[in-house]
Amino acid sequence: MSMAAELDTAAGALLTVWDGARERTANRISTAQLRAVMLVERHDGINLRRLAAGLDMLLSSASRLCDRLVAAGMLEREPGRADRREISLHLTAEARRLLTELRDDRRQHLAAILADMAPEAREALLRGLRAFDEAARSRVVRPVSPLVPQPEEPRAEQADGRDAVEPAPRGWAAGDVSVFRTA
Numbered sequence: 001m002s003m004a005a006e007l008d009t010a011a012g013a014l015l016t017v018w019d020g021a022r023e024r025t026a027n028r029i030s031t032a033q034l035r036a037v038m039l040v041e042r043h044d045g046i047n048l049r050r051l052a053a054g055l056d057m058l059l060s061s062a063s064r065l066c067d068r069l070v071a072a073g074m075l076e077r078e079p080g081r082a083d084r085r086e087i088s089l090h091l092t093a094e095a096r097r098l099l100t101e102l103r104d105d106r107r108q109h110l111a112a113i114l115a116d117m118a119p120e121a122r123e124a125l126l127r128g129l130r131a132f133d134e135a136a137r138s139r140v141v142r143p144v145s146p147l148v149p150q151p152e153e154p155r156a157e158q159a160d161g162r163d164a165v166e167p168a169p170r171g172w173a174a175g176d177v178s179v180f181r182t183a
Helices: 003-025 031-042 048-055 059-071 093-115 119-139
Strands: 075-079 087-091
Touching (some): 003 093, 031 048, 031 059, 031 075, 031 093
Antiparallel strands (some): 075 087
C-alpha cells in the first residue's frame, strides 16, 4: 500500500472526530453557512464580494447565504466606514459561541484519543502533521476556503484611509476544504 493510501486510511479517524463535532455542535447551520461564519471570523468586517470569492461562489449565492445567517442570528451587517454602500460582515455572540462549542468538542475528543497513545507517538504525530502542513502550504497556490481561523495578516491601507483589497491568502489553513475536510 502506498504512503498516500495509508495516510488516507489513517486520516479516517481524524475526519470522524471532526465530523462528529460538527454534527453535535454545529447542526443549527449548514456546512456552507459554517464555512461562511468561519471565514467572517478570520476576516472580521469582510465585504460580500470578498466573502463570495473566499467561498468560491457567485455573489448572488453568497448574498442569499448571508441573508440566512443574519436571519439565524449568526451574522450582522454594518455599513462600511468609507463607503456606506459597502456592507461589512461581523459575527454575532451566538456565532462565536457556536464556534467555541465546535472547537471545544473537537479538542475533547482529540484529547481522549491522544491520551491512549504513547507520548513519543503523540510527538511524532504532531511533528508529522506540522511537516505535512508546511509541505502542503508550499504546494497550494490559492485555497478554496479556510475553515480553521488563522491569524489575520496586517491589512494594507490606501492613501485615503480605506482598507485596500487584500489578495487571496497564500497557502492553506489546516482546515482548508480543498485539502481534506468539512468543519
